[in-house]
Amino acid sequence: MKSFLFVLNSAAYSGSYTQESLDVILIAAAFEQEVSLLLLGDAIFHLKAAQNTQGKNCKNIGLIYRSLSLYDVENIYIEQDALVQQGLQQDDLLLPTKVLNKLDISTLMKNFDFVLNA
Numbered sequence: 001m002k003s004f005l006f007v008l009n010s011a012a013y014s015g016s017y018t019q020e021s022l023d024v025i026l027i028a029a030a031f032e033q034e035v036s037l038l039l040l041g042d043a044i045f046h047l048k049a050a051q052n053t054q055g056k057n058c059k060n061i062g063l064i065y066r067s068l069s070l071y072d073v074e075n076i077y078i079e080q081d082a083l084v085q086q087g088l089q090q091d092d093l094l095l096p097t098k099v100l101n102k103l104d105i106s107t108l109m110k111n112f113d114f115v116l117n118a
Helices: 016-030 041-047 063-065 080-085 102-109
Strands: 003-008 035-037 077-080 098-100 113-118
Touching: 003 016, 016 063, 035 041, 035 063, 041 063, 041 077, 041 080, 041 098, 077 080, 077 102, 080 098, 098 102
Parallel strands: 003 035, 003 113, 035 077, 077 098
Antiparallel strands: none
């Protein structure tokens, strides 16, 4: 089994790229690979609770994130600076996450077989 860290940088609902990235993450997890996620910058909004997609022509990605545990995707990391910059706290997020500073992120990336920007 290989370990994958998917690094998400783009804001939620910023086009089809987010949905396509989540599809790849789910596919990797479905093939019983070790999958973890790291959300940086505006990608923190992927996990914001109470997402409203009414009037948008897209799926609510919050529902997809909630299903990750079914695929054994349990390690979701977020950037501490992103929380502060966006005025969010962990209680504002859909799922439990591990908050990392920049040094921790650098160390984390070294622990995976593959680090992919998604």
